[in-house]
Amino acid sequence: MSEKIAVLGAGSWGTVLANLLTENGHDVTIWAYLQKDTDEINNKHTNEHYLPGLRLNEKLVANTDLAESVKDADLVLFVVPTNVVRGVAKQLLPILEKTDKKPVIVSAAKGLEVGTYDRVSQVIQSVIPAEQTNGVVVISGPSHAEDTSVKDITTLTAASTNLEAAQYVQHVFANSYFRLYTNQDVIGVEMGAALKNVIAIGAGALHGLGYGDNAKAALITRGLAEISRLGVKMGADPLTFIGLSGVGDLIVTATSRHSRNWRCGNQLGHGEKLQDVLDNMGQVVEGVSTAKVAHELAQKEGVEMPITDAIYAVLYEDKPIKQAITDLMQRESKPEFDY
């Protein structure tokens, strides 16, 4: 099966996925908005800023023109930061309206939109009507671009309420090192994907401050408890949080130096200022904006998220991290599980 695919976003994950799909035998165009980025991919077959040292497949084509990039596409993959998805979807809609082609739309972004609290697939579906697509699918799981780029084993969830669309995506992406499992719990998959980024900032901060393995395991475990609590309140299946997009992605993000969220937290733990950290990262740190959304959403829904609230206070209210940790440890004693 060879499909026509448009990848929207030429950052680290977009480039790796576009390269993988090209090597799977598909006809892939990657859309970037800067001419210098498309020139580099087309002429040098590299993307040095995001993936230093990686040689891309020469059949991968880059284009700055969105209409040309998505022309006749069977599948359109969104891999831009969460808070720009709506703007890109708005640019895509009039292009889709001019053709009879209805692509499967796939989202790989992990976050919750500031202001609306929407999950990424909700953002896409609120802009692009269902009749313009052949289904909307979310792909998510423990998957650092750096590892996948060197063909290290990677497993993901392809989540959709449209099982046929999820199975289609499963087959388009699968190869010897990239394996996908279908899941129909889109809410759980997207909530796990977004909220783990916040906990990963906390894990990096613990490391930066010199805390040990017990503290890190405590944060991951209690972090998962509150991710599940908010996710279930929003309609997720609790089982999803012990899957790839739950504990799987939490482990990879909260324990790895590849994670931008973990690195952000680590630098905060070393005493750096948030704005300096973000300015120097040169890549999206989704957990920072999602911490604000999760904090507000949890308050609105009456869900207890003490770790997320603590990370919010550090990021947005200048609370010293050590004070945030002390306050968390001195909370009123409680049972491990609230039934």
Ligand SMILES: NC(=O)C1=CN([C@@H]2O[C@H](COP(=O)(O)OP(=O)(O)OC[C@H]3O[C@@H](n4cnc5c(N)ncnc54)[C@H](OP(=O)(O)O)[C@@H]3O)[C@@H](O)[C@H]2O)C=CC1
């Ligand atoms: N990196 C990873 O390992 C993984 C990332 N993800 C998720 O994928 C999403 C994208 O992440 P990632 O690729 O790492 O991000 P990067 O920061 O590496 O790249 C972001 C890309 O989006 C582009 N972009 C930014 N603003 C706009 C805009 N307004 N219109 C069009 N393009 C824009 C950037 O362009 P420019 O360079 O010009 O700024 C860049 O090409 C995130 O939600 C992330 O959580 C999911 C799994 C793994």
Ligand SMILES: O=C(CO)COP(=O)(O)O
């Ligand atoms: O989602 C990811 C790995 O699964 C990437 O995490 P970061 O955005 O923290 O790098």
